[in-house]
Amino acid sequence: MYIIDRRLNPGGKSLVNRQRFLRRAKASVQRAVRDSLKDRSIRELDRDGEITIVRDGVHEPTFHRTAQGGNRDYVLPGNKEYLEGDTIPRPGGGTGGPFAGTGDGADEFRFILTREEFLDLFLDDLELPDLAKRRLAGAVVEGVRRAGYSTTGSPSSLSIPRTMRHALSRRLALRRPSNADMNRLDEEIERLERQAPLGADDASRLEHLHQERARLERRRQLIAYIDPIDLRYRRYETTPKPVAQAVMFCLMDVSGSMTEHMKDLAKRFFALLYLFLTRCYRHVEVVFIRHTDRADEVDENTFFYSKETGGTLVSSALDKMLAVVADRYRPEDWNIYVAQASDGDNLAHDNPQAVSLMQNSIVPIAQYVAYLEVGREEDPMPAGTFPKASDLWQGYEKVIAPKGRFVMRKVHHRREIYPVFRELFQRRTGRAEAQ
Amino acid sequence: MTGRADELLFTGSGWDFDMIRRVYDAVEEVAIGEMKLDIYPNRIEVITAEQMLDAYSSTGMPLFYKHWSFGKQVLANEMLYRKGMRALAYELVINSDPCISYIMEENSATMQTLVIAHAAFGHNHFFKNNYVFKQWTDAEGILDYLNFAKRYIMECEERHGQAAVERLIDAAHALMHQGIHRSPRARPRDLKAEAAREAERQAYQERVYNDLWRTLPRGAKQASARAEKRREALNLPQENILYFLEKTGPKLAPWQREILRIIRLIAQYFYPQRQTKMMNEGAATWCHYRIMTTLHERGRLTDGAFMEFLQSHTNAIHQPAFDSGHFSGLNPYALGFGIMQDIARICTAPTEEDRVWFPEIAGTGDPDGVLKHIWANYRDESFVAQYLSPHLIRRWRLFKLDDKEATPELRVDAIHNERGYREIRHALARHYDIGWEEPDIQVVDVDLAGDRKLILEHRVNNGVLLAESDADKVLQHMADLWGYDVCLNEIDPESGKTLKQHRAQPHSPSPG
Incomplete structure (x- = not known):
């Protein structure tokens, strides 16, 4: 009997099968993942979670009998009152017995996706616009890579082929007697010794051979098979790896005119953007700036969950943002993303100020600016009529920016968030062709 | 190093490798010494819960080819396990020589004792001695064969593309239960014997020759005789559909035949387990009950450990009323x-x-x-x-x-x-x-020289038809393998009437 401890064997034996399954069911899993957005709160957005898909695409059919019709019998335990010949009403409207087992099986298949799988599917085929500003910046990661061989090192990095090659060439160069040489001598000696009466010639030859053998043996001992000088170790070198880093500014109007619903829409958009950025950059910093008629930099919790009242001065937030940039994020080193959410209300005299800040100071340094105008849920947007655009919207429309750098969208309902987000970040195959 | 025969094997619930060895020796003493069980050599492997989940998903085998359906099982099992709806099995045992038993590290000392008695002795004895296993499975060769299968399928994926191999395995899995020889086949006669037989027939024909026979009117009988002959040449009717496709499918490439064969042989390997599930479990349960009780009587298990055992034993053999x-x-x-x-x-x-x-x-x-x-x-x-x-x-x-x-x-x-x-x-x-429980489906006819339409028959038992949507899907798979039309008739064996007909045409003109 053997006992083998397999606990330290590498796990994830079924990973390949799992991936194959997800690939096969990709379409339906993706749909389920996106639908699940509706039911998840922002904090849970990137957790692993349960997914339900229809069984159809991943069903494995077999020949088996139906659960309905025909004549059957069942043998069951636990009879309490029945006598032979008793009748029992057919349960379940005549579709087989209650005891027939599971029948044709459920139509749904439920399972749990890990966080990575979830995000991969969720953000599949989206890309960040313009990743030009990849720079070597303060946060550099040390990467390790192979760099030749060295004569010192840890036993685990011993390179056996290299070592053996060196040993072989040293043995050849120093003429270490080989096993074959020794065998030949031994055979010769043995042959001579077996001839019982030795002639004088043979006797001296035998003597000579013994001496020769002793000499070779000594030589073999002096010249080792493998000598410490043969040892070669794989050498590793650390190299700095550039890390693309990004900072994301979330600007939000928290003045009285913003309802809870609007804030929720904005939150969702920010959450999506954050998720997306964390997929693209190793380092993503997030700066939350909320504003009424003056702007503060706050932490995430305050940003999303505290209440504030006051007037509205959009330019205050833009000013604040520029101050933070000047203070901490040099535009040469950082990819800057700006997402602004507002209901579009602004004090009339502030609009020109805000637009000019946006045009002259922010768009030139930012990778990407998104302005999201959130509306009331009940705003019907009837077809054919154009509701009057807000002042801020009208102002921002005049901002001139390279294509795709500055975008504006209106959102009224939670379900529109994801489509809008997708639209903004869709992988643009057309552009690739144009290049 | 067995302890003295009246010493406690362990106290408390923790275990270590020495203890397992001690327990194994004590269990062996009862199982071999008293019950005289006859077993394959044992190999006990300790694994984690995650590894147990992995093992589940490839039908318990330590190595298996890759396919998405096993991934589906992992996901389903993981879900049940993580939600606490199902506990993992304490043990998993493989019918091979040596017999491999997996035991989980989470098990308590009592459970390890129980598992060793149950799997390493109970199941092991059953595998080695039951006639169905003896007849159908080769315990020595299975691991090597699985290794070959896994490598072969991987090479096919490299050469012919993962998608093509996946489609083929999908189809083969759908027909897996129809890929079994239920009774040992007669060996085909060799050519020499065949020739001798033919000569004997010829001689008989000449001896009884009478020109008068020629004058008899020939009718429909002749045609049916030809069909009869054709069927005989193909060994029809044939209930092993995978075997039939592998040997006869006109459009299959050699590697496709080999994969069908692999899946058919694996199905055959598991056939005895399906025939003896209840007995096998019963035997293992009886063994562990007998062994654990004996150990307790001899004072080698504490009362607490024995109570723990009884708790889990009664759970396992609980039968709720209907x-x-x-x-x-x-x-x-x-x-x-x-x-x-x-x-x-x-x-x-x-x-x-x-x-x-x-x-x-x-x-x-x-x-x-x-x-x-x-x-x-x-x-x-x-x-x-x-x-x-x-x-x-x-x-x-x-x-x-x-x-x-x-x-x-x-x-x-x-x-x-x-x-x-x-x-x-x-x-x-x-x-x-x-x-009796599985539908009786057979290949009954195909005219290889004509339209090559494959005709199957389901002999309907007690008027219970096949589940329609599944049957159509399997038939579609079969048509893709066969390369021409396939037709399945559900026939009432008493009246000979066709109750229902399913048809399928191949999706792609050639599967290769």
Whole structure:
């Protein structure tokens, strides 16, 4: 009997099968993942979670009998009152017995996706616009890579082929007697010794051979098979790896005119953007700036969950943002993303100020600016009529920016968030062709 | 290093490798020394819960080819496990030589003892001695074969593309249960014997030759005779559909035939397990119960450990009544163990009734010997048919319920009384007969020289047809493999009428 401890064997034996399954069911899993957005709160957005898909695409059919019709019998335990010949009403409207087992099986298949799988599917085929500003910046990661061989090192990095090659060439160069040489001598000696009466010639030859053998043996001992000088170790070198880093500014109007619903829409958009950025950059910093008629930099919790009242001065937030940039994020080193959410209300005299800040100071340094105008849920947007655009919207429309750098969208309902987000970040195959 | 024979094997619930060895030796002493079990050499492997989940998903085998359906099982099992809806099995055992048992690191010391008695001795003995396993499986070769299969399929994926291989395996999996030889085949005659036979026939024909026969009118009979001959040349009818496709499919490439063969052979390997599930579990349960009780009696297990064992043992053999809400069919552990315990009782303390029903074993006083004989020579169906005793039927209060399509109500056909015993026993045995429980589907005809349409027949039993949507999907797979039209007729064996017909055309003009 053997006992083998397999606990330290590498796990994830079924990973390949799992991936194959997800690939096969990709379409339906993706749909389920996106639908699940509706039911998840922002904090849970990137957790692993349960997914339900229809069984159809991943069903494995077999020949088996139906659960309905025909004549059957069942043998069951636990009879309490029945006598032979008793009748029992057919349960379940005549579709087989209650005891027939599971029948044709459920139509749904439920399972749990890990966080990575979830995000991969969720953000599949989206890309960040313009990743030009990849720079070597303060946060550099040390990467390790192979760099030749060295004569010192840890036993685990011993390179056996290299070592053996060196040993072989040293043995050849120093003429270490080989096993074959020794065998030949031994055979010769043995042959001579077996001839019982030795002639004088043979006797001296035998003597000579013994001496020769002793000499070779000594030589073999002096010249080792493998000598410490043969040892070669794989050498590793650390190299700095550039890390693309990004900072994301979330600007939000928290003045009285913003309802809870609007804030929720904005939150969702920010959450999506954050998720997306964390997929693209190793380092993503997030700066939350909320504003009424003056702007503060706050932490995430305050940003999303505290209440504030006051007037509205959009330019205050833009000013604040520029101050933070000047203070901490040099535009040469950082990819800057700006997402602004507002209901579009602004004090009339502030609009020109805000637009000019946006045009002259922010768009030139930012990778990407998104302005999201959130509306009331009940705003019907009837077809054919154009509701009057807000002042801020009208102002921002005049901002001139390279294509795709500055975008504006209106959102009224939670379900529109994801489509809008997708639209903004869709992988643009057309552009690739144009290049 | 066995401790003294009256020492406690362990105290507390922690275990280490020395303890496992001690426990193994003690269990072996009872199993081999007293019960005289005959086992393959054992290999016990300790694994984690995650590894157990992985092992589940590839039908318990340590190595298996890759396919998405196993990934689906992992996900489903993981979900159930993580939500606490299902506990993992404590053990998993593989019918191979040496016999590999996986035990989980989370198990307590008592559970490890139980698992060793159950798997490494109970199942192991059953695998080695039962005639179905002896006849159909090669315990020595299975791991090597799986290794070959895994490598071969991987190479095919590299050469022919993952998608093509996946499609093929999908189709083969759908037909897996129709890929089994249910009885050993007659060996094909060799050419020499065939030629001698042909010459003998020829000589007979010449001897009885009479020109008058030529004048007889020839009719439809001739055509049917030709069809008869054609069928015979293809060994039709053939119930092993995968075998038929592998040997005869006109459009399959050699690598596709080899993969069909691999899947067919693996299905064949698992066939004995499906035929003996209840007995196998019953035997293992009986062994562990016997061994654990003996160890406790000798003072080698603490009372606490024995209580823990009993707790888990009674859970395993719990059989809810049909109306309890927990009922989901007969529990194979419970039924197998129940019948075996009953046999042991009949051997040692028979009643008058037992002497009438089981004269050959009643009062022999050697339950170990009788059970070993039964384990070696029966499968689930014959085991129930032979050994389900009136005593057990009464104890379980088994009854038989008839569900006839023509009547609006279910009828209680037999209960635990003199008139009912044989009826119940017969019906229950039928439920364990795989040949009866699975639809009888055969390839009946194909005209390879003509339109090559493959014709299959399902001989409908008791008027229960095939589940339609699934049947159509499987048929589609089959058409893709065959490369031409496929037609499945569901036939009522009594009247010969066709009750339903399924057809499928191949998707792609050529599967290769």
